[in-house]
Amino acid sequence: RFSVVPTAPPDAILGLTDAFNADTNPNKMNLSVGVYKDATGQTPVLQSVKAAEQKLLSNEKTKGYLSIGGLQDYCDHVRTLAFGDQVPAERVAVLQTPGGTGALRVAADFLKTQLPGAKVWIPTPTWDNHRAIFDAALLPNDGYRYLAADRTSLDLDAMVADLREKASPGDTVLLHGCCHNPTGIDPTAEQWKVIADVIAERRLLPLIDFAYQGFGDGLEADAVGLRTVMDRVDEAMVCTSFSKNFGLYSERVGAVSLVAAQASEAAAANSQLKRMVRTNYSNPPRHGGAIVATILSDPELTAIWKSELDTMRNRITQLRQQFVETMKTTGAGHDFSFLLPQKGMFSYSGLTPMQVDELKQKYGIYIVGSGRINVAGMSESNMQSLCDAVASVLEG
Numbered sequence: 001r002f003s004v005v006p007t008a009p010p011d012a013i014l015g016l017t018d019a020f021n022a023d024t025n026p027n028k029m030n031l032s033v034g035v036y037k038d039a040t041g042q043t044p045v046l047q048s049v050k051a052a053e054q055k056l057l058s059n060e061k062t063k064g065y066l067s068i069g070g071l072q073d074y075c076d077h078v079r080t081l082a083f084g085d086q087v088p089a090e091r092v093a094v095l096q097t098p099g100g101t102g103a104l105r106v107a108a109d110f111l112k113t114q115l116p117g118a119k120v121w122i123p124t125p126t127w128d129n130h131r132a133i134f135d136a137a138l139l140p141n142d143g144y145r146y147l148a149a150d151r152t153s154l155d156l157d158a159m160v161a162d163l164r165e166k167a168s169p170g171d172t173v174l175l176h177g178c179c180h181n182p183t184g185i186d187p188t189a190e191q192w193k194v195i196a197d198v199i200a201e202r203r204l205l206p207l208i209d210f211a212y213q214g215f216g217d218g219l220e221a222d223a224v225g226l227r228t229v230m231d232r233v234d235e236a237m238v239c240t241s242f243s244k245n246f247g248l249y250s251e252r253v254g255a256v257s258l259v260a261a262q263a264s265e266a267a268a269a270n271s272q273l274k275r276m277v278r279t280n281y282s283n284p285p286r287h288g289g290a291i292v293a294t295i296l297s298d299p300e301l302t303a304i305w306k307s308e309l310d311t312m313r314n315r316i317t318q319l320r321q322q323f324v325e326t327m328k329t330t331g332a333g334h335d336f337s338f339l340l341p342q343k344g345m346f347s348y349s350g351l352t353p354m355q356v357d358e359l360k361q362k363y364g365i366y367i368v369g370s371g372r373i374n375v376a377g378m379s380e381s382n383m384q385s386l387c388d389a390v391a392s393v394l395e396g
């Protein structure tokens with residue numbers, strides 16, 4: 001009977017890493033999947049994480065199930081990192097989830113069942129998995145314009161026009177809290193106000209995907225968009241991921257938060273979110289959440305974590321600068337300065353699918369077909385050869 005099952009296409013991003021791992025080119029470079037790498041090319045376990053794990057190893061008393069919503073102190077920290085003290089705790093339901101992906105799926109199942117008929121509006125372009133998750137949850141979704149035709153800036157007018165004219169009151173609008181994936185283009189603080197006004201005026205529900213807090217300008221600065229929106233609305237959902245900012249990718253650490261207008265509504269929504277979890281994975285894995293809660297409950301570990309996060313962010317900024325400078329020296333005559341104000345790991349390079357393919361075939365350099373590069377995958381030691389290869393494919 002399984003003879004009827006066709007082979008599914010590989011994931012556009014994760015599939016590339018499989019191809020990269022199989023590549024025998026000794027100079028190969030993986031600039032595809034969004035994973036941070038240090039100067040030695042490793043994705044290190046943070047010291048704050050190691051220290052927290054050591055504490056957990058000696059103190060952990062049980063491997064019994066967590067509650068459906070996960071660890072309470074973890075959920076409290078999730079709320080504080082995202083909202084500060086902007087929203088009273090009793091109006092926020094937070095559930096620990098397996099990664100940001102788990103949070104998005106729980107949110108999607110919740111929206112599909114509890115707000116039937118509402119559509120989700122997602123930016124064009126966005127992380128491919130957004131559409132895939134919403135489709136899997138049978139949640140209607142459609143794109144709003146985001147990237148300008150020059151592919152290096154935000155088209156705020158088009159975005160606002162779509163949210164005003166295409167989205168109906170009651171619909172959901174997905175926003176990247178910071179470090180837009182795949183473009184690296186975020187709204188400015190002023191632009192966030194315009195977006196927040198439209199959301200409030202059109203009675204849209206903001207669903208903020210917050211997967212890179214601390215990778216743009218810093219933990220608090222990266223929450224400015226979210227908080228600007230929260231200044232103007234009393235209902236929202238947030239999907240948090242700690243994969244990147246705690247380097248806990250494989251531990252699957254995330255959370256879904258829902259802000260309601262009333263505490264009683266938050267409690268009812270919480271009970272429904274738990275229902276979604278029960279039929280999906282029952283309750284979340286303990287370890288990653290326990291690590292984050294241990295770090296954030298300990299001022300010393302928190303300070304170490306914050307400085308490690310600063311190091312990761314500053315390194316990415318330096319790599320952006322080095323790439324732009326080194327490209328100038330190749331004589332390819334192509335100015336990459338537009339990468340400098342962009343935020344987080346990713347940027348659209350402007351390379352065409354053919355150029356992307358040539359980089360892979362000739363040089364073992366893997367970037368996503370859309371031209372998205374993971375700046376965090378570059379290094380000081382491979383910068384010159386990377387730029388020479390990019391220059392050669394640009395020259396054609």
Ligand code: PLP
Nearest residue numbers: 099100101127181209211241243
């Ligand atoms: N949202 C965005 C925009 C992402 O880039 C990612 C990356 O993986 C996620 C969500 C999912 O995060 P996680 O790996 O924690 O599931």
Ligand code: TYF
Nearest residue numbers: 011013014032033034129181
């Ligand atoms: O965009 C990225 O590279 C990260 C990692 O199906 C990722 O968000 C990529 C694809 C995917 C899951 C995670």
